Amino acid sequence: MNKFTILLIEDEKSIRDFTSRTLSSHGYRVRCASTGKEALSLASSLCPDILLLDLGLPDMDGMEVIHQLRTWSSCPIIVLSARTQENDKVQALDAGADDYLTKPFGISELMARIRTSLRHSSHPNTNYGIPQHPYRAKDLEIDFFKRSITIAGHPVHLTPIEYKIVAFLAQNSGKVMTYSTVMNNVWGPYSESDNKILRVNMANIRRKLEKNPAEPVYIFTEVGVGYRMADDEET
8 A cells, every 4th residue: 555645625425435435446545525625624734645626616616725725735736627628727737736637537547647746746856956867758868967858869959949848848747737837937937928939849849859740659739728748757
């Protein structure tokens, strides 16, 4: 049995009970909350390793729960919601959620997202934000110290901006990074709201990294939301 504690925040009893049983069967310790107020109280007292949050709570919107949690906690938050609008996903991720799964979702997908979030939280960056280990996925390797990228051992030449985009996505591999988050990280907080320049750079990046840019294996587009880098196979 692993040592991770999950706080499950879901007001619908049947979903809460099923998800809780499933998580427990996979070795997680699970505590449950059915309201936003209860969730904030338990998050404070339990200090869980990860939160699974439904946005449609009876006493407050799940977005408000995220906002309040992020004032004092960096605990990973995965949103589990029936809201399918792209704007809802963007708002939740920009508010501080680490990932977003739309109901109904597969258990294997949920477990994979949980493992990814836990890996990121247990392997913080050091050396002024530079990861200690290279990123590796299939034939792609990124050495953050050398600022070098290779595919099957052959160097890939990126512009400084292209490298910043790829490095940022790689350091958050497996997680959806919204367009605005990438823009702010690469071009700064005063970057233009229009993400055309990001899309142009991404098209160039894919031509350099992907065998078939129309069917990427390294950087995936979450339409209307942002980008997700393939999970780091070394973590």
